[in-house]
Amino acid sequence: MDLSYCALALQLECRSVNSLDIAASRQQIFNNIAHISQQIKSSLGFIKTYSGDSVRLVVLPEYFLTGFPMGESIEEWQAKAALAMDGEEYERLATIAQDNNIYLSGNAYELDPNFPSLYFQTCFIISPTGDIVLRYRRLISMFAPTPHDVWQPYLDIYGYEGVFPVAKTEIGHLAAIASEEILYPEIARCLAMQGAEVFMHNTSEISAPDLTPKDIAKRARAIENMAYVVSANSAGIIGTNLPSNSSDGMSKIVDTKGRVLAQADVGETMAAHAEINISSLRSQRLKPAMTNVFARQRNELFLPTYQKTVYPADNMVAQIGDEKPINRQHFIDTQVHVIDNLIAQGVFSTR
Numbered sequence: 001m002d003l004s005y006c007a008l009a010l011q012l013e014c015r016s017v018n019s020l021d022i023a024a025s026r027q028q029i030f031n032n033i034a035h036i037s038q039q040i041k042s043s044l045g046f047i048k049t050y051s052g053d054s055v056r057l058v059v060l061p062e063y064f065l066t067g068f069p070m071g072e073s074i075e076e077w078q079a080k081a082a083l084a085m086d087g088e089e090y091e092r093l094a095t096i097a098q099d100n101n102i103y104l105s106g107n108a109y110e111l112d113p114n115f116p117s118l119y120f121q122t123c124f125i126i127s128p129t130g131d132i133v134l135r136y137r138r139l140i141s142m143f144a145p146t147p148h149d150v151w152q153p154y155l156d157i158y159g160y161e162g163v164f165p166v167a168k169t170e171i172g173h174l175a176a177i178a179s180e181e182i183l184y185p186e187i188a189r190c191l192a193m194q195g196a197e198v199f200m201h202n203t204s205e206i207s208a209p210d211l212t213p214k215d216i217a218k219r220a221r222a223i224e225n226m227a228y229v230v231s232a233n234s235a236g237i238i239g240t241n242l243p244s245n246s247s248d249g250m251s252k253i254v255d256t257k258g259r260v261l262a263q264a265d266v267g268e269t270m271a272a273h274a275e276i277n278i279s280s281l282r283s284q285r286l287k288p289a290m291t292n293v294f295a296r297q298r299n300e301l302f303l304p305t306y307q308k309t310v311y312p313a314d315n316m317v318a319q320i321g322d323e324k325p326i327n328r329q330h331f332i333d334t335q336v337h338v339i340d341n342l343i344a345q346g347v348f349s350t351r
Contacts, residue, residue, distance in 0.1 A: 003279045005171055006053035009232035009251040009272040010060055011264045012039060016067025016239035017081055025080045029065050033092045043270035044100055056171050060106040061234040062179045062204040070240055075325045082109040082119040094130035101128045103171060107178060107202035114157050117320050118145040123176030123202055125167055134167040138178035143331050150320060151313035166194040172278040173197040179204060182217045185224060192225035197281055201231035207249035215250060219258035226285055226294045228276050229254040235268040256281055311338050
């Protein structure tokens with residue numbers, strides 16, 4: 001049976017909550033969800049009328065509900081912008097998935113009752129039944145907590161498969177990569193080794209006439225893992241003092257050969273939609289050939305290198321039980337320590 005369908009990387013304007021108080025921020029999140037609902041319904045209807053294709057997968061940009069913290073403390077951002085795992089925001093997003101018979105991929109800041117002093121940036125996938133079938137917490141971030149910062153307690157609760165989850169669905173094996181994590185090949189590889197066939201890439205990034213690092217990485221991750229990448233960027237971020245179109249454009253769908261099947265220019269648009277052919281992907285992966293780069297991996301070669309610590313795990317464990325809130329300076333201090341260690345080991349040179 002042929003398994004193929006249309007996917008949409010929906011490029012939407014991000015309406016941030018940075019300048020709002022807590023009550024207004026919460027209302028803005030609901031307003032953003034209502035706007036998204038209208039855009040999805042209209043986009044799917046147009047695509048069906050225009051091309052005859054039924055969209056089964058919609059990927060939304062990073063920060064689509066709230067924007068990102070700009071000076072707010074971890075405690076302030078929890079109160080203003082983070083979602084409860086069973087919150088009404090997810091219920092409303094689930095209704096969108098149900099009403100449109102789609103798998104809906106997004107990214108939000110999320111509370112976790114197991115780690116009450118933190119929040120995690122979470123990529124999620126909601127099925128057409130309204131169930132959350134995947135929660136992936138961003139693992140590499142410059143100024144936000146990640147599971148790696150509380151590694152052992154997190155593993156004790158969620159296990160390794162909970163760190164690199166893959167949803168095995170009727171439209172293929174789906175996984176999520178958050179924004180700049182596309183620059184780290186290990187993230188995509190670990191997900192692919194769990195069976196991932198389509199990477200949802202919720203992103204907010206600078207576009208440019210020339211190839212950017214993230215744009216190159218999207219193609220590379222697709223080629224390396226013989227997988228699709230559905231990357232949705234924001235169509236500008238309003239409500240901050242930054243130039244609003246600093247993050248805009250280049251939403252795209254990349255196939256298993258690194259070819260861009262569809263791409264958006266700037267602004268809110270549904271232009272980045274294309275066919276995902278899971279049957280073809282699976283056929284490619286099953287062929288013994290030089291082009292089957294996935295099946296030619298030799299992971300054991302790299303074990304000694306990857307067992308060397310660079311950025312330390314559990315660096316927040318000692319602080320999460322303290323009553324004093326974690327200061328964002330912690331992230332800079334940790335990276336300075338990492339760089340010093342790399343210099344001492346002779347990995348980095350000072351001149």
